[in-house]
Amino acid sequence: MSNQIIQKIKDLTQLYNNEIIDIRRHIHKYPELSFKEYQTSKYIKDKLNLFGITDVKNVTETGVVAIVKGNKKDNTNQRKIALRADMDALPITEFNKTEYISQNNGVMHACGHDVHTAVLLGTAKIINELKNEFSGEVMFIFQPAEETFPGGAISMIKEGLFNEFNPDYIFGLHVQPLMEVGNIGMKIGDYMASTDEIYLTINGKGGHAATPDLLIDPVIISANILIGLQQIASRNCPANIPMVLSFGRVICEGRTNIIPDSVQLHGTLRTMNEQWRKSVHQKIENIATNIAKSFGATCDIEIAHGYPVLTNNQEATTLLKNAAVEIIGYENILNLDYRMTAEDFAYFSQKYKSCFFRLGISNGTKHNSNLHTTTFDIDEASISTGIKVMTWNAIKYIK
Numbered sequence: 001m002s003n004q005i006i007q008k009i010k011d012l013t014q015l016y017n018n019e020i021i022d023i024r025r026h027i028h029k030y031p032e033l034s035f036k037e038y039q040t041s042k043y044i045k046d047k048l049n050l051f052g053i054t055d056v057k058n059v060t061e062t063g064v065v066a067i068v069k070g071n072k073k074d075n076t077n078q079r080k081i082a083l084r085a086d087m088d089a090l091p092i093t094e095f096n097k098t099e100y101i102s103q104n105n106g107v108m109h110a111c112g113h114d115v116h117t118a119v120l121l122g123t124a125k126i127i128n129e130l131k132n133e134f135s136g137e138v139m140f141i142f143q144p145a146e147e148t149f150p151g152g153a154i155s156m157i158k159e160g161l162f163n164e165f166n167p168d169y170i171f172g173l174h175v176q177p178l179m180e181v182g183n184i185g186m187k188i189g190d191y192m193a194s195t196d197e198i199y200l201t202i203n204g205k206g207g208h209a210a211t212p213d214l215l216i217d218p219v220i221i222s223a224n225i226l227i228g229l230q231q232i233a234s235r236n237c238p239a240n241i242p243m244v245l246s247f248g249r250v251i252c253e254g255r256t257n258i259i260p261d262s263v264q265l266h267g268t269l270r271t272m273n274e275q276w277r278k279s280v281h282q283k284i285e286n287i288a289t290n291i292a293k294s295f296g297a298t299c300d301i302e303i304a305h306g307y308p309v310l311t312n313n314q315e316a317t318t319l320l321k322n323a324a325v326e327i328i329g330y331e332n333i334l335n336l337d338y339r340m341t342a343e344d345f346a347y348f349s350q351k352y353k354s355c356f357f358r359l360g361i362s363n364g365t366k367h368n369s370n371l372h373t374t375t376f377d378i379d380e381a382s383i384s385t386g387i388k389v390m391t392w393n394a395i396k397y398i399k
Contacts, residue, residue, distance in 0.1 A: 002396070005133055006327050009391050012126045013384045020125075020387065021380050023047065024118035025100035031089030031107045031114070034148035037062040040087050044121065044142050051125045059156045064142040067165065068127055070134035070398060079136035079398045082167035082352070083390055084345065085120035086113045086146035095374040110376045112175030112361070117142060119173065119359075119386035126391050136398025139165050149197070149306055151344030157351070169316045170354040171393060172345045173386055177370055179360030181379045184324055184389055185334035186357040188317045192310035193242065193270035194277050195342035199302040200225065200288055204295070206254070206261040216296045218263040219252055225299070226265065228287045232280060237271075243280070244270040244340050270340045272309055310346035313353040320355045323393035328385060334358075359386045 032040050041062040048056050048066050055067040094101050094108040102108045109115075124140045141161070145152035179185060202225065204218035229245060237243045247267035254260040269284075271277050285301050292299035324333055336358060345356050361378035362368050369375040 002326070005130070005395060005399070006392060008130060009126060009327065009388055009395070012129060013122070013387050013391075016122060016125060017384055020118050020122040020383055023121055024114050024380065024383060027087070027114040027117055028109045029100045029103050031102050031104055031109045033091060033107055034088040034145035034152070035062065037087055037144045040117070041142070041144070044087070044117065047121055048124060051128055053124060053128050059159050059161050060144060060152065062144040063152060063156045065161065066124060066140040067137060068124065068131060068140070069137045071132045072135040072399070074135035077135040077398070080139070080165060080167045081136065081394050081397055082139040082141055082165070082170040083120060083123060083394060084141040084143055084170060084172040084348065085116035086143045086152065087117045088113060088145050088147050088152070090147055090372060092372065092374055096377055098377065108374070110373060111147065111371050112376070112378065113146065115175050115359075115361070115378055115383060115386070116173060119383055119390060122383065122387040123390040123394070126387065127394060130395060134395050134399040137165070138394050138398065139167060146344050149304060151307060151347070153344040153347040157347060162351070167352055169319065169397065170348045170352045171316070171320060171390065172348070172356045173359050173390070174343070174356065175361045175378060175382070176358035177368055177376070178362055179334070179358060181360050181363050181382045182328065182385055183332045183334055183360035184328070184357055184385065185336040185360070186312065186317055186321060186355060187336040187338065188312055188314045190272045190309055191312050191336070191338055191356065192343050192346065193244070193272055193340045194274065194309045194346075195306040196269040196277070196281070197304040197306060198247070198265075198267040198269055198284060199304070200265040201300040202263045202265070202292055202297055203300065204261060204297040206259045209257045209259050212259070215259050217259050218261065218297060219254065219259060221292055221295045221297050222250065222263040222265055224295070225288050225291050228291050229284060232283050232287070236283065237276070241271060241273045241276050242338060242340060243276070244268070245280070270342065272338060274309055307342045307344045308346045308350060310343050310356055311349050312355045313349070316353040316355040319397060320357060320389070320393050323396045324389045327388050327392040
């Protein structure tokens with residue numbers, strides 16, 4: 001019976017391949033920024049209705065949720081599963097030369113969310129057509145604003161996403177440059193880092209650069225703070241906890257002969273341990289405050305709490321791996337290491353047994369541009385791999 005369903009999934013994926021690729025290209029061509037995905041949201045709802053899926057609603061202004069219930073009668077099977085895709089784009093100008101290049105100036109799907117959405121729409125279409133094969137229920141979550149704090153995941157949860165649907169498992173995917181088409185990858189346990197934004201303002205006393213004795217120089221103080229904060233990672237952090245503390249923006253409104261009154265430092269904190277994360281917040285405050293004070297300055301500190309650590313549940317990851325082996329083959333499943341990038345799918349992983357996996361999109365020397373670059377693109381053969389894995393993983397569990 002399972003082999004027959006797997007073959008049906010493969011056949012339908014092939015049948016609808018060009019249609020789903022067209023969907024991906026449309027979404028790529030008309031990208032929208034976080035919490036502004038109005039046309040994308042409408043497009044998704046129109047497609048779901050066209051597929052014959054009628055249980056569709058908005059959760060948040062632009063988030064879309066659909067539910068498909070199986071027709072197979074089994075009063076003992078109340079299994080429920082949720083599948084998620086994000087759909088927002090980035091403030092990047094696209095430099096690719098394709099027929100589907102972004103038509104929205106300065107906005108681009110440079111992180112593959114167009115692919116995620118197309119995969120989930122294809123999965124929804126096939127699952128709806130195969131609902132006589134299962135008795136459980138599937139929730140399809142089209143989530144806005146993964147790229148912007150506080151993120152669409154937590155916003156949808158707060159607006160009652162799971163009030164009437166309590167899934168046993170949640171699954172999501174993300175495209176992976178440099179991973180070959182046809183492959184997927186996953187990791188059990190802590191997989192992606194928490195992320196916080198760090199904003200420091202060092203307040204000194206500016207003036208003429210030739211009279212440093214009359215000043216409290218926030219530039220030099222900032223340099224000392226930057227060096228001091230790096231000791232957290234190199235001297236305080238336990239060896240078994242991954243951590244990154246980087247500052248990518250320094251705002252210093254002076255000139256060659258003018259020392260400003262203040263300097264701003266903007267950075268990011270990433271780690272894989274929630275307890276250590278809290279400890280680092282306190283260490284940042286102590287170090288920055290005390291170094292500034294020792295020079296006669298003050299330091300204003302703001303830490304914007306971002307996404308938590310994304311943890312892949314062992315049970316959910318094993319479920320996905322077993323299903324993937326059956327539909328794409330053991331040789332196409334890769335074991336991954338942790339990543340210091342972050343994902344708001346982590347909020348789902350905190351509430352339910354979840355697995356977030358990677359989808360290979362590269363083909364030899366093609367489509368190797370990194371995420372968040374002006375030339376990012378994919379080998380579209382990867383879309384069918386994502387659909388097959390997502391579809392069989394869901395149906396296998398709820399049938």
